[in-house]
Amino acid sequence: MIQIFLSQNKKVHAVALVKKETKCSIKEAKDYVDQLVQSKTTFTGNIDDQLRTLLIQGNKIEAIKLYRDHSGQSLAASKDYVEQLGQFGSANSAIDRILQEQAKPAPNYTWMIILLIAAAVIAWALLR
Known part of the structure; x- marks a missing residue:
């Protein structure tokens, strides 16, 4: 689901989902999502x-x-x-x-x- 949000350029939604599911801080969730983006695991289309x-x-x-x-x-x-x-x-x-x-x-x-x-x-x- 996170990658779907990222493929739709909905990074905020991805961070919110990570925060909700893992019960971590916003900073940790943002860092995790940023790491996904940097590792090029998201696809366009x-x-x-x-x-x-x-x-x-x-x-x-x-x-x-x-x-x-x-x-x-x-x-x-x-x-x-x-x-x-x-x-x-x-x-x-x-x-x-x-x-x-x-x-x-x-x-x-x-x-x-x-x-x-x-x-x-x-x-x-x-x-x-």
Whole structure:
């Protein structure tokens, strides 16, 4: 809940929540929230959506950098997280592909029928 408040730029609400839940002083609650902000654990928007977008665009390295900057995790941990997210993303994209294929309109056979009729008329005219 604290990170939700921070992602919405509601730092005062986050401090109040920490103070209420831990029964600490305002200064201690503020220091705790400031530490969260400084350690870059808060995300703007949904970080997974941003990472998936980068992965779809083929920017895996950028996705790892973005996650590492936002989470403060090590390079290896960031790489593992992004790769795991990419595996789930590929499953989602496979589902998306199936849905897109199902949504495609049926092929239009109008021209083929016209050509067959024309060929039949020409054949009939030649064989008469």
